[in-house]
Amino acid sequence: MRPSRKDELIDKALEIFYRDGFHATGMDKLVHETGISKTSMYKYFATKEDLILATLERRHEQFTALLTEGPAARADSPKGQLMASFDTLQEWIASEGFNSCMFIKASSEFQDPSHPIHQMAAMHKRALTEHMANLARKAGAKEPEALARQLMLLKEGAIVTAHIQGKAFAAPDAKDAARTLINLACPE
Amino acid sequence: MRPSRKDELIDKALEIFYRDGFHATGMDKLVHETGISKTSMYKYFATKEDLILATLERRHEQFTALLTEGPAARADSPKGQLMASFDTLQEWIASEGFNSCMFIKASSEFQDPSHPIHQMAAMHKRALTEHMANLARKAGAKEPEALARQLMLLKEGAIVTAHIQGKAFAAPDAKDAARTLINLACPE
DNA sequence: ATGAAAATGTACTGATCGGTACACATTAAA
DNA sequence: TTTAATGTGTACCGATCAGTACATTTTCAT
Numbered sequence: 379m380r381p382s383r384k385d386e387l388i389d390k391a392l393e394i395f396y397r398d399g400f401h402a403t404g405m406d407k408l409v410h411e412t413g414i415s416k417t418s419m420y421k422y423f424a425t426k427e428d429l430i431l432a433t434l435e436r437r438h439e440q441f442t443a444l445l446t447e448g449p450a451a452r453a454d455s456p457k458g459q460l461m462a463s464f465d466t467l468q469e470w471i472a473s474e475g476f477n478s479c480m481f482i483k484a485s486s487e488f489q490d491p492s493h494p495i496h497q498m499a500a501m502h503k504r505a506l507t508e509h510m511a512n513l514a515r516k517a518g519a520k521e522p523e524a525l526a527r528q529l530m531l532l533k534e535g536a537i538v539t540a541h542i543q544g545k546a547f548a549a550p551d552a553k554d555a556a557r558t559l560i561n562l563a564c565p566e
Numbered sequence: 567m568r569p570s571r572k573d574e575l576i577d578k579a580l581e582i583f584y585r586d587g588f589h590a591t592g593m594d595k596l597v598h599e600t601g602i603s604k605t606s607m608y609k610y611f612a613t614k615e616d617l618i619l620a621t622l623e624r625r626h627e628q629f630t631a632l633l634t635e636g637p638a639a640r641a642d643s644p645k646g647q648l649m650a651s652f653d654t655l656q657e658w659i660a661s662e663g664f665n666s667c668m669f670i671k672a673s674s675e676f677q678d679p680s681h682p683i684h685q686m687a688a689m690h691k692r693a694l695t696e697h698m699a700n701l702a703r704k705a706g707a708k709e710p711e712a713l714a715r716q717l718m719l720l721k722e723g724a725i726v727t728a729h730i731q732g733k734a735f736a737a738p739d740a741k742d743a744a745r746t747l748i749n750l751a752c753p754e
Numbered sequence: 755a756t757g758a759a760a761a762t763g764t765a766c767t768g769a770t771c772g773g774t775a776c777a778c779a780t781t782a783a784a
Numbered sequence: 785t786t787t788a789a790t791g792t793g794t795a796c797c798g799a800t801c802a803g804t805a806c807a808t809t810t811t812c813a814t
Contacts, residue, residue: 399675401589405772415793416773426772477677485730486674487587489665499730527735528743531723538722539715542673542687547715555716558750559743571761592801603763604803614802 384422387414392433396480400430400487427495430484434498437480441502444470445509456516457564460529463510464556467533468549471540478541482534506530519563532556572610575602580621584668588618588675615683618672622686625668629690632658633697644704645752648717651698652744655721656737659728666729670722694718707751720744 390412394403405426409416423429445463452462470476481499488495507530514522514529536552578600582591593614597604611617632654640650658664669687676683695718702710702717724740 397677399589399677401587402675404770406770415791417792417794420773421791424773478674482670482726482730483674486666486671487590489585489587489729491732496730500732503727503730524739524742527727527739528720531727531736531740531743532716532719533723534726535719535721535723538670538726539691539719541677542670542684542691544679544688548719551712551715552719554712555719555743555747559746562746593803594800603761605762605764605805608803609761612803 388432388436391429392436395433396477438502456513460513460560464553471545471549479537517564525563528559529556576620576624579617580624583621584665626690644701648701648705648748652741659733659737667725705752713751716747717744
């Protein structure tokens with residue numbers, strides 16, 4: 379099944395929202411940059427908010443794939459995969475289009491916790507944390523949920539810091555701290 | 567010297583920008599909520615951007631005071647102050663009006679690294695990191711700058727996570743991880 | 755009290771916001 | 785080829801955006 383026009387719209391809107399922000403991106407800009415008419419857009423999505431939600435769903439799918447495939451290809455052991463997830467993070471941060479995390483930015487622009495966009499961001503982070511907790515559990519960590527949450531803090535911190543301060547230190551620092559926490563929590 | 571009308575504007579604008587976001591806050595809303603006329607506002611600040619920069623400067627002053635006074639009152643030793651800074655973080659996150667970090671949100675809405683608002687955010691974070699590095703150095707940490715940066719990652723992560731996922735775990739998790747890193751880096 | 759100067763409020767600007775009305779082009783069944 | 789249905793583009797809607805013109809009020813030295 380070739381990508382439908384709707385899929386195309388989601389992909390391009392995702393790119394533009396990620397690059398320029400949500401409030402800063404008007405529907406007219408989307409029309410101009412995607413070449414898709416406004417009528418068609420509003421055929422696919424009733425409101426701008428619905429379109430934003432669709433782009434976040436896609437982003438969530440992309441990251442679920444990245445976070446499960448990436449580290450799995452790098453290491454066999456669960457402990458190795460925990461560490462490898464920080465290499466994946468480093469690669470992402472170093473990549474050209476990196477511009478912080480779309481969900482962090484979404485929750486910055488839609489702050490009300492009951493807002494669907496904010497809740498989608500919470501769901502995404504919850505899923506990532508659970509994935510880390512599963513790895514931590516398999517790695518034999520004493521308190522896998524706590525370790526997972528702490529490693530997530532390092533990742534969120536690295537993303538935000540790389541975005542604000544630059545890419546130089548954030549990812550390696552996160553990896554160093556993660557190594558300390560993982561080695562201490564997971565008996566060899 | 568009583569607070570001038572300009573100071574009043576900065577304080578109220580700070581509160582509203584922090585609560586609702588920058589792009590989402592129009593000048594008309596500021597007029598309505600502050601009771602200060604638009605003409606007066608544009609007498610004090612030539613553009614909305616200038617007003618935003620003024621609120622961020624004030625926020626920076628507030629946090630510089632908070633981050634130096636708070637931990638200093640809680641602990642004497644530099645190592646104790648490093649730990650105490652995470653109690654200050656926890657208190658802030660738990661406080662009612664907490665709504666993530668104004669500078670993180672600012673850099674989310676003004677993403678271009680060369681933008682004055684983005685650079686102001688970078689300056690703020692750099693200053694906080696330097697302050698942590700000074701404490702780490704006095705505490706005898708092996709690599710004080712690296713430790714400071716890692717602790718900052720935990721703080722940024724806790725702020726973002728508390729904002730997106732809720733306040734339940736973020737600050738205690740950050741403190742637990744920080745204790746591990748600090749104890750390992752600072753010889754007793 | 756008076757007059758000059760500063761501060762203020764109202765009403766407006768053109769541009770852009772999210773969203774829609776409607777005419778036109780395209781398709782496919784008959 | 786005709787007809788109905790669908791898809792698309794243009795031009796527009798009222799609301800709001802950042803910012804301004806200007807008349808009016810307030811302030812204060814005289």
